[in-house]
Amino acid sequence: MTRPVRIVLFLVAAAGVALCYLGAVFGLPELGTPVHPYRDQAVAAAVARSTANVVSAINYDQRALDTLGEETIVLGSVVGAAALLRPTGKERKGTVRDADETLPSVALLGYLLLPVTLLVGANLVLHGQLTPGGGFQGGVVLGTAIHLIYLTGRYQALDRVRPLAVFTAGEALGTTLFAALGLVGVATGAGFLANVLPAGVWGSLLSAGTVPLLNIAVGVEVASGVVVLLTKFLDQALRIVGTE
Secondary structure (H helix, E strand, O other), rough: OOOOHHHHHHHHHHHHHHHHHHEEEEEEEEOOOOOHHHHHEEEEEHOOOOOOOOHHHHHHOOOOOHHHHHHHHHHHHHHHHHOOOOOOOEEOOOOOOOOOOOOOHHHHHHHHHOOOHHHHHHHHHHOOOOOOOOHHHHHHHHHHOOOOHHHOOOHHHHHOOOOHHHHHHHHHHHHHHHHHHHHHHHHHHHHHHHOOOOOOOOOOOOOOHHHHHHHHHHHHHHHHHHHHHHHHHHHEEEEEEEEE
């Protein structure tokens, strides 16, 4: 394909995107008016599925396919970063010893905050359909909570509680579970990622159909991805040394 042809194709495609964008912008309701059709439909759909957190209803029910795309982007980003941080031919992995001296106050704070932070992360994931939070937010908290052990100066202990192979598998497992739940909707004839489970009782833990399960799948993927990513960065900073 010659350069002039590529330019023509780009201009045609850009013109089409621009027309669609302008049509969408000029079709929006005026700012400051009480007319909000998307809000009204989104809230009504969330209430119909007993999802108290409307944001989670949008992310994991009404637009779950978009969330699957975002989850795949996170997976691809972690894989790409891990590949870039691999030791080169002139590098090797050394041994990291525990810190010789750690401030007692910092070590105490790390030990005290670890269980609290893990509970907060689990709460954000498991109650994402009820209160602000969800798999993405809770996954980040869970993935970083483990690394509070590093603040205590116990790098060897950190290595023991975050086996890289387990979290690498967990990252793939979370994405696979999300897609598998989507196929359940296909199997029932409702469509990919359709919310086909019983809605349950408003405000209860077992409500919102598939939303809590999708939250857990995202939480597993994000938490595992954060652990893998931080492991690679810490290895690059503390463990990988040059051979020359």
